[in-house]
Amino acid sequence: MSIDWDSVVIGPLHGVFAEPATFMPFAGGSFSITVVFDDAYLKEVMFEDATMGATEVSACVGVQLSQFPADPVQNDRLFIPAGRSGRRPAANYLVKQVRPDSRGAARLLLTRTIST
Template identity: 30%
Template sequence: MGVNWDLHLLAPLHGIFGDEHEYRPKDGVPFTVNGIFDRGYVQAAENLDGDSEINTTNPALGVRDADFISSGYALPVQGDRVFINTVGGVPVNQLFIVADVQPDSHGGSKLVLNLVKKR
């Protein structure tokens, strides 16, 4: 019998390190989801001209697929949005769009995010 990764690993981790965020599916009603937000890291890459560097970040949100399924919501897809309010009590207050969904095969997904620019 296999290990229930969601029950024994993901649920306890999200209970300790997760925060409540507003998930906004592109085809649906916003709802609250528990997730572990990572601001990402700065990655320097050479520009095509070879004379300058481009700095990028890769913010991500780890979510449990069970949170979506048990609440009757569709699993995350590219183009959905998520509003990150606070992380560990520290205000973030930023809206992100889901650029990529990377299932981890253990009941969770890593949502690669891009910051939505304010107009």
């Protein structure tokens, strides 16, 4: 028996934890989606000789891919309004990397941009 991850798992989780955002594909246009925002995604970077490393912290969002007419790609843009708690200001982001999970969701690694 196969599990419909999108409707049984990802959809209900987004129903509880997601917040509204506006997605702007690189190709043009915009549409509303919901995202699960996380401003503390850690990525370990090891240098070639493996004696030293660095940790990068960047914002990311979890998304339900069924919300998109085409899969998100690098250089798409995202506007996320202020956080519900008021601790996070509204901001524009550029998608640095898309990491699909093979179950209908993806993590978008983001870079905050200057509003225009």
